[in-house]
Amino acid sequence: MQVQAPTMIGRARAETDSVQGFDGLAPCWPGRRHVLDLDDFAPGEIVQVLGTAATMKEILQRPIKKVPTLRGKTIVTMFYESSTRTRVSFEVAAKVLGADAVNVAAPTSSATKGESLINTVQTLQAIGADIVVMRHPQSGAPWLVAPRVHAAVINAGDGWHAHPTQALLDVFTIHEHLGRVRGVRVTIVGDVLHSRVARSNIWALTKLGAEVTVCGPPTLLPRDWLLEPSRLPWAVRVCERLDEALDGADVVMALRLQRERQHGGLIPSVREYSHLYGLTTERLRQADSSAIVMHPGPMNEGVEIAPDVAHGPRSVIEAQVTNGVAVRMSLLYLLFGGEAALERSD
Amino acid sequence: MQAARIRIANGRILDPSQELDERGDVVIENDRIVGVHWASGHAPASSPAERVVDAESLVVAPGFVDLHCHLREPGLEYKETIATGTRAAAAGGFTTVCCMPNTEPTLDTASDIEWIHAVAHRDAVVRVYPIGAITKGRLGIELAELADMGRAGAVAFSDDGNPVRSGKLLRNALSYARITGRPVVDHCEDHDLVDGGVMHEGSVSSRLGLRGAPAESEEAAIARDLALAQAVGGRLHLAHVSTAHSIELVRDAKARGTRVTAEVTPHHLVLTHAWVAGFEEGVTRYDTNCRVNPPLRTEEDRVALIRGVADGTIDAIATDHAPHDVVDKNCEFDRAAPGISGLETAFGLLMRLVAPTNGDPALPLATIVRALTMGASRAFNLDLGTLRVGALADLVLLDPDAHWTVDVQRFHSKGKNSPLDGQDLRGIVRLTMVGGKIVHEVPR
Ligand SMILES: [Zn+2]
Numbered sequence: 062m063q064v065q066a067p068t069m070i071g072r073a074r075a076e077t078d079s080v081q082g083f084d085g086l087a088p089c090w091p092g093r094r095h096v097l098d099l100d101d102f103a104p105g106e107i108v109q110v111l112g113t114a115a116t117m118k119e120i121l122q123r124p125i126k127k128v129p130t131l132r133g134k135t136i137v138t139m140f141y142e143s144s145t146r147t148r149v150s151f152e153v154a155a156k157v158l159g160a161d162a163v164n165v166a167a168p169t170s171s172a173t174k175g176e177s178l179i180n181t182v183q184t185l186q187a188i189g190a191d192i193v194v195m196r197h198p199q200s201g202a203p204w205l206v207a208p209r210v211h212a213a214v215i216n217a218g219d220g221w222h223a224h225p226t227q228a229l230l231d232v233f234t235i236h237e238h239l240g241r242v243r244g245v246r247v248t249i250v251g252d253v254l255h256s257r258v259a260r261s262n263i264w265a266l267t268k269l270g271a272e273v274t275v276c277g278p279p280t281l282l283p284r285d286w287l288l289e290p291s292r293l294p295w296a297v298r299v300c301e302r303l304d305e306a307l308d309g310a311d312v313v314m315a316l317r318l319q320r321e322r323q324h325g326g327l328i329p330s331v332r333e334y335s336h337l338y339g340l341t342t343e344r345l346r347q348a349d350s351s352a353i354v355m356h357p358g359p360m361n362e363g364v365e366i367a368p369d370v371a372h373g374p375r376s377v378i379e380a381q382v383t384n385g386v387a388v389r390m391s392l393l394y395l396l397f398g399g400e401a402a403l404e405r406s407d
Numbered sequence: 408m409q410a411a412r413i414r415i416a417n418g419r420i421l422d423p424s425q426e427l428d429e430r431g432d433v434v435i436e437n438d439r440i441v442g443v444h445w446a447s448g449h450a451p452a453s454s455p456a457e458r459v460v461d462a463e464s465l466v467v468a469p470g471f472v473d474l475h476c477h478l479r480e481p482g483l484e485y486k487e488t489i490a491t492g493t494r495a496a497a498a499g500g501f502t503t504v505c506c507m508p509n510t511e512p513t514l515d516t517a518s519d520i521e522w523i524h525a526v527a528h529r530d531a532v533v534r535v536y537p538i539g540a541i542t543k544g545r546l547g548i549e550l551a552e553l554a555d556m557g558r559a560g561a562v563a564f565s566d567d568g569n570p571v572r573s574g575k576l577l578r579n580a581l582s583y584a585r586i587t588g589r590p591v592v593d594h595c596e597d598h599d600l601v602d603g604g605v606m607h608e609g610s611v612s613s614r615l616g617l618r619g620a621p622a623e624s625e626e627a628a629i630a631r632d633l634a635l636a637q638a639v640g641g642r643l644h645l646a647h648v649s650t651a652h653s654i655e656l657v658r659d660a661k662a663r664g665t666r667v668t669a670e671v672t673p674h675h676l677v678l679t680h681a682w683v684a685g686f687e688e689g690v691t692r693y694d695t696n697c698r699v700n701p702p703l704r705t706e707e708d709r710v711a712l713i714r715g716v717a718d719g720t721i722d723a724i725a726t727d728h729a730p731h732d733v734v735d736k737n738c739e740f741d742r743a744a745p746g747i748s749g750l751e752t753a754f755g756l757l758m759r760l761v762a763p764t765n766g767d768p769a770l771p772l773a774t775i776v777r778a779l780t781m782g783a784s785r786a787f788n789l790d791l792g793t794l795r796v797g798a799l800a801d802l803v804l805l806d807p808d809a810h811w812t813v814d815v816q817r818f819h820s821k822g823k824n825s826p827l828d829g830q831d832l833r834g835i836v837r838l839t840m841v842g843g844k845i846v847h848e849v850p851r
Contacts, residue, residue: 220741
């Protein structure tokens with residue numbers, strides 16, 4: 062069902078229809094309540110989000126960055142794990158669209174019992190939140206919240222599981238720089254086992270026809286991906302050696318390495334990890350000469366990525382941050398698209 | 408008032424201990440079975456003084472014996488009590504339950520065992536046989552007084568919930584327990600390998616981003632235990648075996664003559680890790696009611712467990728009934744207490760194996776009943792699980808074709824933690840009798 066859209070979004074839709082590089086994947090937005098994971102997104106829905114994001118990005122470049130589409134709506138950000146970058150990105154997106162953004166300070170101690178999450182949810186109900194943006198260190202926490210609130214829930218990262226908006230902004234950035242997604246060879250390097258960014262990117266990229274390779278030491282790759290790749294829900298190449306993984310890549314995405322992995326016995330040392338898997342100018346010669354380099358941030362420069370790569374000509378890391386706001390505006394708008402249309406018809 | 412003489416008339420008598428599967432009557436006087444008559448034998452005319460229970464189209468089987476359940480009393484009565492847990496057992500067709508000692512305090516002395524017997528005498532509606540701890544406080548440091556507990560009526564020894572980490576200590580327990588004639592029950596899990604895993608390590612854990620407990624965390628522990636039991640000639644019983652390779656290890660050990668028995672749970676026979684992903688209809692993703700230890704495994708594991716029951720590698724089906732309060736489950740998956748409230752759904756769940764629609768190897772009802780009765784009884788050396796003349800009148804009437812919908816709010820157990828809530832099951836326990844006394848009855 063297509064919603065009748067107000068002027069601004071009318072343009073968003075028009076541009077979406079003509080978005081290049083999706084090989085005929087028609088944008089669609091059947092309407093959804095929550096954004097918890099990308100595994101249940103139809104390819105057309107992702108195209109819709111990206112197309113709408115392109116219009117949002119244009120709005121962000123206007124002198125007066127303000128559209129009243131979500132006026133009167135309350136967006137609550139609730140971060141059980143600190144991430145200034147993601148939280149601020151959502152808050153800016155909300156404010157540009159005219160919504161009120163409220164940050165609920167959430168206890169971040171790992172000793173805090175789950176009960177407190179349920180209690181916080183009740184607070185959200187009392188506030189009258191329309192959208193809850195949540196980050197939580199436990200995989201699946203948004204599934205605990207979503208059925209218990211009237212609000213729409215957007216997962217801003219849960220444990221090792223999913224980070225849908227990061228993946229959408231990554232795909233948007235790839236499309237922006239390469240002009241297409243289908244057939245693009247994307248290599249994701251690093252601690253894939255513990256990475257929600259990798260998981261969500263794999264869903265988004267494979268749904269749009271990209272060819273994904275993941276690479277890391279075997280102790281930081283899910284065992285079943287390594288040993289039984291034929292049983293995975295998507296076709297992803299799994300590599301233990303970086304040179305092999307980089308061969309011909311159009312996009313190289315480095316993941317953050319947590320220093321705890323050394324103490325957890327998963328790698329001998331950060332030094333050796335960096336030696337084997339760190340992205341350096343030298344290594345990137347394996348990749349396509351026009352390959353772009355991405356990182357979800359925050360970076361450990363000198364560990365998973367050399368400073369000259371992070372800030373070099375191939376890096377699109379800054380663009381990722383800018384695009385994050387546009388993509389989040391797009392999602393917020395689409396989640397309330399139906400209601401925005403109603404406001405206009407009044 | 409119960410009639411002193413009861414005739415269960417015209418049922419399908421299914422008693423693996425006598426290799427009996429015939430239509431006929433079972434006659435009970437006071438607490439004993441006094442007659443089993445089938446069509447080819449001669450059933451004496453019913454006397455006017457007896458009560459007749461019509462068992463037409465029902466299965467008459469020995470009462471089920473659960474080798475593994477958690478009644479939570481003493482100390483955790485907010486989760487379950489001996490009164491509520493045994494009522495749940497009766498509803499599930501279990502006439503005997505063996506309760507695990509991971510209570511507060513731990514059941515690790517003869518007086519604890521006597522206390523359970525005393526409370527059971529007062530509150531229980533089915534037989535309660537306590538299992539004593541292997542080590543004091545289940546801490547894995549010093550042996551508990553096994554012989555003393557055995558004399559007080561402990562039917563087995565287990566630190567369930569914890570494995571016995573020290574191989575030396577388990578070896579000593581297996582050796583020392585020989586004087587009690589009672590098995591040592593190990594919850595096989597190498598905690599180092601589990602490394603905080605909250606579900607089976609595999610395609611679902613890697614998809615859901617949950618920390619996985621690998622199959623080898625169980626298999627390595629089982630391999631060690633089998634070597635120790637073989638070495639000292641002790642009686643080892645393996646709790647809740649859950650992987651395909653574990654089954655192979657047990658099969659090989661039995662072939663070598665190791666004195667080992669093993670159990671599986673109904674949930675490991677029917678559910679898989681896919682339930683955690685919410686792929687099953689009516690199941691939500693990250694449902695903490697699917698968090699259980701050992702975790703729900705893969706389809707290959709599940710099929711291997713079914714084959715293990717079919718060929719006798721697995722001796723018993725035991726529920727590992729683990730009731731929890733809602734606060735223990737109403738939280739993030741990682742933080743939820745592991746366990747499924749299983750007594751009341753066991754039979755209905757197992758019936759899914761009798762006429763599988765999904766290509767599973769079929770498990771005949773007689774095989775399931777054997778594992779729930781004679782198989783279980785022999786594993787713990789109990790004189791139960793039979794309809795022989797002279798035996799205690801512990802029996803069930805099963806209605807294998809009747810459908811029902813699981814509603815956890817109607818459980819007798821305090822533990823409403825079941826992933827099966829709302830599921831349609833086939834197979835109802837119509838009547839449960841313990842020592843000639845009807846303790847549960849569902850009219851047709
Ligand atoms: Zn256990």
